[in-house]
Amino acid sequence: MTQTSRVTVLQPRQAMDDAVADDSLPVELTIQVGTGDAALAGSVPLHEFVATAGTLTHADRVVLVDQALVLMEDNYVHLPLKTAMHAVNPVQRLRLLRARLGQQTDATMDPERAFHAELSEVFHSVRDLHTNYLLPEPFAGQVAYLPFQVERCVEGTARRYIVSKTASGVSDPTFRVGVEVLHWNGVPIERAVAVAADRFAGSNRAARLARGVESLTIRPLKLHLPPDEEWVTVTYLDADGVRREFRVPWLVAPNVPPMADAGAVSTAAASQGLDLLTDEVGRAQALLYAPRAVEQQLGAADVDLSTQPAAPGADVPTSMPLVFKARSVVTGSGTFGHLRVFRFAVPDPHAFLAEFVRLVELLPQDGLILDVRGNGGGHIFASEFLLQTLTPRRITPEPVQFLCTPLNLAVVRQHATNPIGIDLGPWLRSMEQAVQTGSIFSSAFPITPGDEANATGQRYFGPVVLVTDARCYSATDIFAAGFQDHAIGKVLGVDDNTGAGGANVWTHGLLARLLKEPVPDPDSPYVALPNGADMRVSMRRTLRVGALAGTPVEDLGITPDERHEMTRRDVLEGNLDLLEHAGRVLAGMPRRRLDVSASLSGGTLTLEVDVAGADRLDVHVDDRPRASADAADGHRTIRVEDVPGARTVRVEAFAAGALVAARTRGV
Structure with missing residues (x-):
């Protein structure tokens, strides 16, 4: 055509x-x-597609509004905040829509587009990209x-x-x-x-x-x-x-299908922090402008993975091209690694972490530009697992809170003993006490297990600059907050702050299933939605740790340490000015190095250590302090006697009394 x-x-x-x-x-x-040579296979003109829409009955609309009321009034954790900050009342708007539906019939109801528009606007009014009305067929997936x-x-x-x-x-x-x-x-x-x-x-x-x-x-x-x-x-x-x-x-x-199922009853589904709009846009942009990456990610094309460090200016191939893009970049301030993380929306956070570590160890070690612009989030485990690889400090995952309502209490009580992999037990006691105390929110506990957030340890020792924009959302907000709260490096923003999405998001489908398993709750208010429609709601709000402990992420976001205005060269020439700016920031930060090899013979542990940017080395064997030595840039041999059964060794590097690097090795 x-x-x-x-x-x-x-x-x-x-x-x-x-x-x-x-x-x-x-x-x-x-x-x-x-339009005959359209960019995507299966494309049709808009007017042809619209002609296929419009099959909701009056009863279907009533179900959708009633279920939206349940989510907004009884599940939505940000309702008090949004009502105050944005002067909105989504619950009353839904009640008015429900009352109007009560006066209509199949013959007199508004056009379907008008219904979808009004229900969507109620969700949009709270300015929360976690809380959405997801349109039914034929819109879904297009x-x-x-x-x-x-x-x-x-x-x-x-x-x-x-x-x-x-x-x-x-x-x-x-x-x-x-x-x-x-x-x-x-x-x-x-x-x-x-x-x-x-x-x-x-x-x-x-x-x-x-x-x-x-x-x-x-x-x-x-x-x-x-x-x-x-x-x-x-x-x-x-x-x-x-x-x-x-x-x-x-x-x-x-569109390209999502990489994870947010409606399944699983730890992954209950641990989502995702701006679905940004994720959908990102997959569509990959389909339009990077189809080779889509083919590789979906297994339709082979990837030759390198095991050699990246040459200056070269890319490092990845097994997850829709998730990562890694390359060595040459700037006026030096040669650094540039690692884009496009999304945390992955089915397996451990595989995600392993690929991140593989890539970062092949990039230049004098500095890393970690670029999360446009990352709408995903699996909260994946985002918080990465933090440990960039710092010697112990990571404290962000804690989260439920809104204390009878329905949320019923959901938590149903899964307080972890019967099917979703453990909500830590929140139960405070929510039961809220009946007496009148607390609005439950106590706060992390979603990401603390031990797993620290199991891998530091794997990159050079300085790190985190690049953010206003499309960073949800799990990416959580990652950026953790990066800043643990003082890992500098944050360079191309916007004044991140997207400010501070919540764990659950779908209506997941909530309905949680009250059906392991034993159905006869009082569950959730009913199936018509025509493949769905809804999402911010279920647990996230709080920051460290110096800003207790501060909510929602609506505030993460403020960068420095700002960069995108230039024409950035837009048209691969972010040249942005990378130069990041390179200048890296050049002004201390450079560290800590390489350790260990061998055990006759009860004596011999460590060969190459270090830079430290003045003291402490040695822990099987989590016990066993030795300490002064250090200077260069090579050092350290021997620890009488450790015949040693299995792991951790070497910690200090500068002026501050822990600056740490590496754990098996013996």
Whole structure:
């Protein structure tokens, strides 16, 4: 299918500013925008897809609103906070919607799109990307998209919106990577982004604006209704400074399936901290712009994994290309590792940790740029497992709290003895006492097991800079908070803060199953949702540790130590200025090294230690202190006598009395 549109093209910008210049006269062109060569397999024009929607009955709508009331009123942990911070009352809005439904019938009810829009708006009103109405079939699993990506950057004091990627659905030769977008459907682009931002549920302004830009070209239909417009007219400046217009239709295609099942009754499902929208967008962007990574991740392409350290400027292949991208980068301040972590949404956090360790040990050891921009979170275990690999300090996972309600108490009581792998026992006593004390929240305990969060130990010893943006959410907020709370390194933000999603999220389906197992609760208020619809709710809120102990992450997020404004070179040339900035930060941080080999002979343990950036070494054998020695940069041999049965040794390095590195080895 091909659509034809007539557009007006003006002369270069300098002529546009001169009202009397002859070459400012408009010139009409006709351009072709094809949909037959769409970027994704199975794509159809938006109007064809919309024609398949609209099968909910009046009874179905009643069920959806009633179940939304249960989640909001009896499960939602942030309800007191959101009501106060954003002056909203989602419970009353749902009651009003329910009352209106009571006056309607199948013959008189509102159009289905209007119903979906109103119910979605109630969820959006709390500005919580964990708490969602997930649309039924045929929306679930589909994504509406335009075959290009727009990103924001700064030039001087001016904000620019640049096309950073194009896919195969773009057939106009002048509309390519690097053009500047000026208007969107006739609206100045800055205003168009602000309008889009107001429709989305970011917890703070930076998060809403980031999602506003993102939503211009890609909208997962599991969470958002299809666009109202069937096509978009983009006004832009081409490479020669000529002002042009380009009309492109919205397309709909199946998205890459999620990597984890959030509805199963499992520890993984109960440990999710995921901005589903960002995860859906990320998978769709990979399908559009990195299809090879999708093929590799899904097992359709072989990956040749290297065992050699990365050469300067080289990539390190990974077995998880939708999760990681690792490379050595050369900056003006030195050669460092750059490791992108695209998501924590993985089915196996231990395999995730093992691949992270493998990659980080192959990267340059003089400094690491750990980049989590656009990471919407996932498995909380995975995010908190990583912290130990970057620091010698013991990791304290973030604790979480339930809202004390009778329904939440019933769920916790049902799983207080860990009968099917979800152990809610630690929270039970405080929730039972809340009946007498009137406490709003339960006591706080971590989701991630403390022993597992420290079982691997430090594996990277150079300085680390964490790069964040406003799309970092949920488990990534938790990771960034832990990184900052444990003083692992510097946080360099391209936005003023992270997305500020501080919760563990459960689906309606998981809640319903939890009150059915191991023995059904006859008083369970949960009923099956129609047509494959679902809902998610923030179930347990997270609190920070360390110097900010007890501070909630929700709505506050993590404030970076330094800010970087994205530049045109960042958008178009692989983050060059951002990496240079991160390199300068790394160059100003202390560099450490601690390599240890151990051998045992006749009860004597011999350690060969290479160290840098420390003045003292302490040796623990099987968790007992056995030796201490002064240190200086270079090689040191340490012998520990009378340890015939030694199995593990831990060497701790100190500088000016502070623990700066630690390595554990088997003997």
